[in-house]
Amino acid sequence: MRILVVGAGATGGAFGTLLQEAGRDVTYLVRPRKQEVLRRDGLRFISPTADRTHPVQTVTAADKPEPFDLILVTVKATALDGVLGEIGAFVGPDTAIIPILNGMAHVDRLEQLYPGQVLGGLARIVATLDGDAVRQQVPLTSLTVGGLNGRTVPADVADALDVPGVDSSVVSDVTGALWEKWAFIAAAGIINCLFRAPVGRIIDAGGEARILDAISETEAVAAAAGHPVSGAGHAQAVGLLTEPGSAFTSSLYRDLSAGLPSEAEHILGDLARRARDLNVPTPLLDLTLIQIRASLPL
Known part of the structure; x- marks a missing residue:
């Protein structure tokens, strides 16, 4: 082959x-x-x-x-x-x-x-x-x-x-697997890009509840699209994104911080569009997109 x-x-x-x-x-x-x-x-x-x-x-x-x-x-x-x-x-x-x-x-x-x-x-x-x-x-x-x-x-x-x-x-069910990964990387992107810090610092600043909200938002879009995140996938996302002292940052956040071309619209923008079509509220996702778009060079 x-x-x-x-x-x-x-x-x-x-x-x-x-x-x-x-x-x-x-x-x-x-x-x-x-x-x-x-x-x-x-x-x-x-x-x-x-x-x-x-x-x-x-x-x-x-x-x-x-x-x-x-x-x-x-x-x-x-x-x-x-x-x-x-x-x-x-x-x-x-x-x-x-x-x-x-x-x-x-x-x-x-x-x-x-x-x-x-x-x-x-x-x-x-x-x-x-x-x-x-x-x-x-x-x-x-x-x-x-x-x-x-x-x-x-x-x-x-x-x-x-x-x-x-x-x-x-x-x-590869489509379900793709949606599960998408929900996770979108949640990670929201968290890091909105609060501009690694996971551990966000938690230290009192942001754990907002992290859980971001995970719930992206998983709600996946569920509404007919591809609910598995229990194991949800547990893994919560574990990775709420670990105290973690230096975790998403690749999207690292690209934006370095001034590199990013997948913001592909990962977050497309998810927000689908959320609107499905009537799923995503306030943290929407705020993150405004912040990213407003910070881009004119």
Whole structure:
């Protein structure tokens, strides 16, 4: 199976390396500058157990296209528009597409473009770019996939993703899993971005009740959409976001604090729109969006 990994950032570089090390045929779709770096230096992946650099296959949107069997979309939502305009040349009638992004808007857009070819994907990994190297900070590396709209995951796709170093699983309700993760990261974004501090400092300032309110808001939207968060998912969210002394901050908050392009509209804006359509009140979410939008450069 020929696999195209769209993006060679933290997520794409980590999963692409592990797939390549298992003998999978992996190619990266990247920008020309990134292609030059990868051709010259290879892709370096630093995990908690190893530091290695591999030569990799790359293509750019300008290269002669040919269809791939499986496409993993691993970019952030801020790069999605550009990607949607580029991957079409690499999609054949039998290509399976798995987007690994937060939220749900990307699933809807891809499904409109490639009906019946999109699968749900959910990754759990803590990794970042350190220069041009991918650095994984904790050992957790999991990939969950599932069919959408009653479809199933093809056996060859499931087999291709089942490699050492990745806790790979196929689930029957991937949409529910995506909503559960979305509810958590949205709650975390609300908490950190509204109060502009890590979890521990917010609790010290008397904010635990507001943290619980934020969790309730996002989970209420998920429930109204028909995808209630599981008891285990709720307990995990409360545990992570109310831990005394915790230095936890969301990636959304870190991007905004650093002045980087953020997924605020993809994660929070889209959730707020769906909440309005579902008549679910989300006062903390709405306040957070006002604060983020008002602070952006004109």
